[in-house]
Amino acid sequence: MEGKGLTLWFTGLSGAGKTTLARLVETELRRRGHKVEVLDGDVVRTNLSKGLGFSKEDRDTNIRRIGFVCNLLARNEVIAIAAAISPYREIRDEVRRDIGNFVEVFVKCPIDVLAERDVKGLYKKAIAGEIKHFTGIDDPYEEPLAPELVVETDKETPEQSAARIIARLAELQYTAASASAAADAYSDEEEAEVRRRLEALGYV
Amino acid sequence: MGLFDRFKAKEKSRRVVLIGLDGTPCTLVERFIKDGTMPNMAKLCAGGSLLQMDTSIPDISSVAWTSFMTGANPGRHGIYGFLDVQPNSYKIYFPSSRHIKSETLWAVANRAGKRAVVINVPSTYPAQPLDGILVAGFVAVDINKATYPATLVPRLQAMDYRIDVDARKVQQSHDALMDDVLVTLDRRVKLLLELYDKEPWDLFVGVVTETDRLQHFFMDAIADESHKYHSAFRDFYRRIDAFLGQVAERLKDETMLIMSDHGFTPIKQQVYLNRWLVDHGYLRLKENARSIEEIGDGSRAFAMDPGRIYINVKGKYPNGTVEPGDVARVVAEIKEGLAEISDNGARVVKRIYERDELFSGPVVNLAPELCVQSHYGYDLKGAVNKAQLMDREIFTGMHTQDDSTLYINSPASALRSEKPHITDVAPTLLAGLGLGVPETMDGRSMFR
Numbered sequence: 279m280e281g282k283g284l285t286l287w288f289t290g291l292s293g294a295g296k297t298t299l300a301r302l303v304e305t306e307l308r309r310r311g312h313k314v315e316v317l318d319g320d321v322v323r324t325n326l327s328k329g330l331g332f333s334k335e336d337r338d339t340n341i342r343r344i345g346f347v348c349n350l351l352a353r354n355e356v357i358a359i360a361a362a363i364s365p366y367r368e369i370r371d372e373v374r375r376d377i378g379n380f381v382e383v384f385v386k387c388p389i390d391v392l393a394e395r396d397v398k399g400l401y402k403k404a405i406a407g408e409i410k411h412f413t414g415i416d417d418p419y420e421e422p423l424a425p426e427l428v429v430e431t432d433k434e435t436p437e438q439s440a441a442r443i444i445a446r447l448a449e450l451q452y453t454a455a456s457a458s459a460a461a462d463a464y465s466d467e468e469e470a471e472v473r474r475r476l477e478a479l480g481y482v
Numbered sequence: 483m484g485l486f487d488r489f490k491a492k493e494k495s496r497r498v499v500l501i502g503l504d505g506t507p508c509t510l511v512e513r514f515i516k517d518g519t520m521p522n523m524a525k526l527c528a529g530g531s532l533l534q535m536d537t538s539i540p541d542i543s544s545v546a547w548t549s550f551m552t553g554a555n556p557g558r559h560g561i562y563g564f565l566d567v568q569p570n571s572y573k574i575y576f577p578s579s580r581h582i583k584s585e586t587l588w589a590v591a592n593r594a595g596k597r598a599v600v601i602n603v604p605s606t607y608p609a610q611p612l613d614g615i616l617v618a619g620f621v622a623v624d625i626n627k628a629t630y631p632a633t634l635v636p637r638l639q640a641m642d643y644r645i646d647v648d649a650r651k652v653q654q655s656h657d658a659l660m661d662d663v664l665v666t667l668d669r670r671v672k673l674l675l676e677l678y679d680k681e682p683w684d685l686f687v688g689v690v691t692e693t694d695r696l697q698h699f700f701m702d703a704i705a706d707e708s709h710k711y712h713s714a715f716r717d718f719y720r721r722i723d724a725f726l727g728q729v730a731e732r733l734k735d736e737t738m739l740i741m742s743d744h745g746f747t748p749i750k751q752q753v754y755l756n757r758w759l760v761d762h763g764y765l766r767l768k769e770n771a772r773s774i775e776e777i778g779d780g781s782r783a784f785a786m787d788p789g790r791i792y793i794n795v796k797g798k799y800p801n802g803t804v805e806p807g808d809v810a811r812v813v814a815e816i817k818e819g820l821a822e823i824s825d826n827g828a829r830v831v832k833r834i835y836e837r838d839e840l841f842s843g844p845v846v847n848l849a850p851e852l853c854v855q856s857h858y859g860y861d862l863k864g865a866v867n868k869a870q871l872m873d874r875e876i877f878t879g880m881h882t883q884d885d886s887t888l889y890i891n892s893p894a895s896a897l898r899s900e901k902p903h904i905t906d907v908a909p910t911l912l913a914g915l916g917l918g919v920p921e922t923m924d925g926r927s928m929f930r
Contacts, residue, residue, distance in 0.1 A: 298593065301611045309580065397595050463578035463608055468623040472576050475621055478649035479698055480752075480863065480877050481542070481564045481787050482773075 283352035284452050285345070285377055286443075289364045289422060290385030291414045292400065293392045295431040295439070296361040299385060302440035304359060310453055312357050317344050319362025332411035338369045345373035352379055357452070365413045367420040381450065382425040383443055389414045391432045426450070498737040498914035499678075500907070501729060502550075502603065502689030503722065504543060505697050507745035508534040508887040510704070514723070519716050522727030523889075526740075530891035533928075534884070535902045537744045539840055539853050540788050541883040543620060543694065544577065546743035546904055547604040552584040553908035553923030557843030559584045561605060562850065563786055564621070565864070569798050572775050576621065579606050583845050584922045587908040588612050588685060594917050596684035599677050602645075602670065603689050604743075615681060617673075619689055620646055641676070644669050647695040652876060659699060660714055664721070667692040671725045678732060684915060693722065697746040701879025705748060737914030738891040741907055745885030749878055750859035751825055754868040755785035761871070762819055764812075771866050777801060782812055787864030788881070789854035791816060813851050820854060825872060830860045858882060890928060897928045 286303070288296040300316050307314045319340070323330065326343050330336040341364050348358035364370050374380040392414070393401040404412035411417045427446045429439035447453045464472060476482045514520040515527060523532075538549040538556065540563060548561040556562050560583040565574050582605070588598035589612065598614035600606065607618035609630035617638065622628035622645045629635050644666045651659040667690065674688040696718055703711035726740065756774075759765035765785075766778035774784050781794050782804050793809050796802040804812050813836065823830040835853045837846065856862050860872075861880035888902050890910065905925030912919060913927035 305611055397593075463580045464576060464623070469576060471623050472621045475646070475649065476564050476576075478652075479695075480861075480875065482865070 282379075282452055283355045284357055284379040284381060285348040285352050285373075286357060286359045286447070287348075287364070287370065287373070287380060287382045288359070288361045288385050289370060289382065289425075290431075291387060291389060291392055291419055292363060292412070293395065293397065294385045294387040295429075295436060296363075296385045298436050299383075299429065299431075299439055299443065300359045300361040302436055303443050306440060306444055307357055307447075307453065312453065313355060314357045314359065315351050316359045316361065317347060319344065319360070319364070322362070332417065334366065337364075338366065341366075341369045341373060345377060348373075349377040352377065363413050363419070365417065365419045367422065370422065381427075381447065381452070382422055383446075384422045384425040384428045385431060385439075386421075386428050387431045496735055496737060496914060496916070497684050497686070498739070498911050499686045499729065499733070500688070500739045500741065500911055501726065502547075502687070503693045503740065503742045503887065504604070504689060504691045505694035505744055505746050505881065506722075506742040506887050507747070507882065507885045508532065508742075509745070509885055510719075511887050511889075514716075514719055519719050520723040520726075522723045522730055523740075526726065526730055526738075526889060526891065529893075530738075530889060531894045531897055533888045533890070533897075533902055535741070535886040535888040535904060535906075536884055537886045537904045539835060539855060539883060540790060541744045541881045542788055543604045543743055546886075547619075547689075548582055549904050550741070550743060550907050551586045551588075551603060551606070552582065553587065553905045553919070553925045554584045555841055555843060555905065555924050557841030557846035557849060558922065558924070559843075560845040560848060562848060563788075563790060565786060566848070567774060567784075567786065567792070570800065572777055572799065572801070574773055574775055577605075579608060579610055579618070584843075585920065587911060588614065588616075588687070590908075590912060590917065590920055591685045591915060594915070596915055596917075597682055598685040598687070599681050599683040600685075601674055601677060601688045602691060603687060604691070614683060614685075615677065617643075618645075620691055622646070638673065641673055642669055643673050647692055649695060649698070652699055656699065656711065660696075660711065663692045663696050663718065667718075667721060671721075671728075674725075675728060678729070685911065690722065690725070692718075693742070694746075697879040698877050699879070701746055701748045703878075733891070737911070738889075739907065739911065739914075740887065740889035741904075742887040743904065745882035745887075746879045747858045747882050747885075749861050749874070749880045751830075751872040752861045752863050752875055752877070753823070753830055753856065753872050754863050754865055754870075755789065755791065755820075755854065756864060756866045757868050757871045758820065758823065759783055759785060759791075759816075764816065767866055773866060774864075776866075783816060783851075785864050786850065787862075789856065789862040790850035790864070791852040791854065793851045809851065816852065823871070825860065828857070830856055832857045855883060888928075892929070896930055898926070898930055902928055 304314045327340040351358040403409045404415040515524045537546045544564045548559050552559040592613040600616040602619035604620040607622035608627040609616045609618050616630045618628040647666045651662045703709040703715045764783040765781045768776040817834045833855045837849045841849045909919040909925045909927040
């Protein structure tokens with residue numbers, strides 16, 4: 279089971295929690311001994327897709343590029359986690375078709391909750407028209423019709439959502455069913471060193 | 483969120499800085515301000531407030547720093563010591579960052595889009611991913627697992643960064659240990675200032691551990707002016723003060739806090755609670771036992787460092803003997819007995835807390851039934867292989883619970899008047915960032 283690559287694709291509106299969940303799931307999967315890479319849509323836009331804008335065409339190109347890299351990683355036994363708004367259904371389904379071993383997670387949160395939360399004040403700016411092409415305001419978001427999992431971030435904590443994602447991956451046999459399969463924080467060698475250091479300070 | 487970073491940069495928000503000095507007693511800072519050893523600290527205090535703070539019980543770094551970083555009590559965060567026992571086997575394990583059950587201060591800040599630089603906070607190993615940088619502190623072993631993101635590791639190596647003082651140097655000589663303390667401090671300060679200057683951050687948390695290490699082995703030197711290391715101890719704090727001055731001169735409009743996770747006082751005696759439990763018929767150990775893992779049949783209780791006492795409950799532990807209905811009686815008996823311990827007529831035990839007096843939350847079931855707090859000078863220990871109840875070892879300093887340091891660069895009029903508790907620090911930092919206190923935290927902001 280360990281070493282089976284896949285693409286774990288988070289889609290959802292800005293601020294819904296894709297990056298947060300990607301990082302939580304990444305941590306847990308690493309703990310379980312998997313090789314993991316996260317492709318964060320916003321980070322990708324500063325390198326792999328630098329220069330691309332937010333027209334439909336540019337957005338599609340961005341998603342194809344992320345999908346291409348995920349595929350390279352997944353076939354080398356890496357769990358590639360993509361966290362990108364990826365608003366268009368058609369292009370997500372194209373990526374799914376092309377690369378196989380694809381698990382789509384819809385990170386769902388109602389737009390009024392996001393606009394209300396609006397941690398960075400961006401929804402306010404988008405509503406005021408100061409930011410153009412903002413998904414959910416003046417650009418469309420097409421919900422997935424048959425994602426492997428929907429997490430509702432206005433109703434569950436990030437930890438609960440992450441746990442559900444791990445459970446779904448276990449169901450799909452991409453990771454072990456129980457965390458006890460996961461490696462301990464300290465290797466035996468490290469544990470001996472920790473013990474020596476604690477002894478030196480009188481704690482053991 | 484790259485698209486948004488462009489806008490974020492334009493937003494004006496106050497940054498917050500926390501400098502941690504592991505184990506620095508508030509009374510020592512006050513003394514060093516008065517006698518001129520810490521002029522920068524004196525200047526800071528002229529424009530802010532120096533407060534004596536209570537820390538967690540147990541008052542050791544793993545529990546205290548975790549209480550700091552989560553703003554929560556151990557019943558919520560799950561860290562009760564440097565060592566813990568697995569109930570199904572008595573097997574000792576060393577809790578790590580993965581055992582922390584509640585959300586950290588920096589995770590809360592990250593959620594609000596605030597970037598964090600977190601350097602050398604104990605109990606953060608292995609480093610967990612965050613928006614920012616984290617280099618784990620004690621007990622970190624492998625620099626690769628201690629550092630997030632991994633791309634920072636070559637930079638740390640190029641700076642000859644050291645995770646910790648090698649306390650085993652004291653076996654060679656006190657001079658060797660003192661040298662190691664000074665070199666490690668020097669490297670630490672370099673890294674802290676470099677990241678302070680060159681990294682973007684909203685929340686900066688940097689901890690110095692060398693203060694604690696010095697005091698474990700040289701605490702006797704500060705009281706005694708004729709002591710060989712008296713001036714070395716003072717010079718060490720001059721360096722700490724110089725570092726605080728370097729941070730102070732960088733401040734623009736940041737909220738700045740300085741804290742310690744516990745205080746320190748000279749040791750009179752080390753007190754081995756497992757010896758007491760054996761002598762009073764509560765604990766039986768296998769021959770030549772070196773740890774609680776070798777607990778014998780018929781044991782009713784055992785102790786873990788520093789003053790944690792666990793009842794060997796039937797059904798909870800494989801070799802449990804105390805019926806759940808009898809726990810309260812055994813607890814009462816042990817409390818009564820421990821209260822009697824004396825050293826040439828002086829009382830050793832100051833107060834014994836029952837579980838419910840200290841802990842509440844989802845992992846309260848992991849808590850010891852009792853936490854013993856001693857009078858200053860009597861260092862409670864969990865060792866099992868001791869032939870007598872009290873003894874002296876190489877250590878000259880022990881932790882204190884009621885003399886931690888908290889400095890805030892705000893006048894007293896802006897602060898609550900109650901004595902601060904270590905769980906109040908995270909809410910105070912979040913308030914500095916303009917954020918509220920999450921429900922997972924027990925503490926309250928010190929700002930009025």
